[in-house]
Amino acid sequence: MFWTDRHLTPDDLTKTLRRDVAEGLAAVPKTLPPKWFYDQRGSALFDRITRLPEYYPTRAEHAALHNHAGEIVRAAGADTLVELGSGSGEKTRLLLEALRARASLNGFVPVDVSGEFLEEAATRIAAEYPDMRVHVAVADFERHAHLLPTRGRRLVAMLGSTIGNQTPEGRRALLADLHGTMAPGETLLLGLDLVKSRERLLAAYDDSRGVTAEFNRNVLHVVNRGLDADFEPDAFDHVACWNEESEWVEMRLRARERQRVHLTALDLTVDFASGEDVRTEISAKFRRDRVSSELARAGFTVRGWWTDPGEDFALVLAEV
Numbered sequence: 259m260f261w262t263d264r265h266l267t268p269d270d271l272t273k274t275l276r277r278d279v280a281e282g283l284a285a286v287p288k289t290l291p292p293k294w295f296y297d298q299r300g301s302a303l304f305d306r307i308t309r310l311p312e313y314y315p316t317r318a319e320h321a322a323l324h325n326h327a328g329e330i331v332r333a334a335g336a337d338t339l340v341e342l343g344s345g346s347g348e349k350t351r352l353l354l355e356a357l358r359a360r361a362s363l364n365g366f367v368p369v370d371v372s373g374e375f376l377e378e379a380a381t382r383i384a385a386e387y388p389d390m391r392v393h394v395a396v397a398d399f400e401r402h403a404h405l406l407p408t409r410g411r412r413l414v415a416m417l418g419s420t421i422g423n424q425t426p427e428g429r430r431a432l433l434a435d436l437h438g439t440m441a442p443g444e445t446l447l448l449g450l451d452l453v454k455s456r457e458r459l460l461a462a463y464d465d466s467r468g469v470t471a472e473f474n475r476n477v478l479h480v481v482n483r484g485l486d487a488d489f490e491p492d493a494f495d496h497v498a499c500w501n502e503e504s505e506w507v508e509m510r511l512r513a514r515e516r517q518r519v520h521l522t523a524l525d526l527t528v529d530f531a532s533g534e535d536v537r538t539e540i541s542a543k544f545r546r547d548r549v550s551s552e553l554a555r556a557g558f559t560v561r562g563w564w565t566d567p568g569e570d571f572a573l574v575l576a577e578v
């Protein structure tokens with residue numbers, strides 16, 4: 259069984275882009291949300307990033323899932339996997355295989371904003387698991403958590419340290435929203451990048467080959483195309499820095515010289531001073547005590563904590 263719910267249309271995405279860019283470029287300092295990195299080119303660039311020697315998070319999370327997926331699904335007691343921000347499926351399959359091994363796999367709900375990419379990936383997975391129902395949800399999980407399918411006993415997974423792209427206030431709101439949509443006994447699985455040395459963190463977000471820099475500048479290509487803007491991406495330098503107080507990596511784009519950008523679709527003109535930054539991403543790094551506290555405030559109880567052998571990345575299971 260395979261079907262799709264569409265809570266986002268192309269027109270919805272355009273409206274969201276318009277709002278995000280207008281609000282972000284009016285802010286001090288200027289910002290652009292990281293979700294706009296991921297058009298087709300951006301997704302391909304990120305896939306290259308995950309294979310770079312400096313970028314440890316994907317390998318570390320995969321190792322943790324490979325070693326502990328069986329323990330995780332036993333502790334969860336679930337029969338349906340809901341994946342928020344569903345990717346290409348490599349990590350997904352580790353959880354699906356663990357569910358199938360204990361004869362409890364009934365359903366899979368991949369959730370993402372990119373409908374075409376999502377359906378292609380879900381179709382491949384459905385072919386591998388013909389007895390599993392696949393319910394695709396084209397949705398923004400930050401806005402549509404209450405609309406997601408509720409059938410079965412669900413394990414809701416947010417992997418890749420995606421929640422680290424939120425500020426602490428954003429994490430609190432998101433965790434509270436998720437808790438409000440989940441039934442007693444259902445579980446949330448978070449993949450979290452852990453605090454480590456500044457040198458390793460910055461290398462992961464500023465690789466020697468410049469792939470991350472191209473990925474960062476891709477957001478300007480997306481804005482140009484979507485809002486008829488005239489950003490010159492090569493006129494901005496990629497900058498990665500470690501915020502010690504907040505314990506997160508920031509990615510920024512820094513104007514090399516004074517410039518003026520026109521966004522025709524917004525009837526907006528924006529000036530940039532030489533050296534001015536636009537923050538395009540935060541990537542929070544976590545400590546166990548802080549994670550437990552944030553989950554507890556949202557009403558969750560931690561049921562398990564697993565890491566990769568190098569203890570770079572954690573998988574935390576929390577129950578409603």
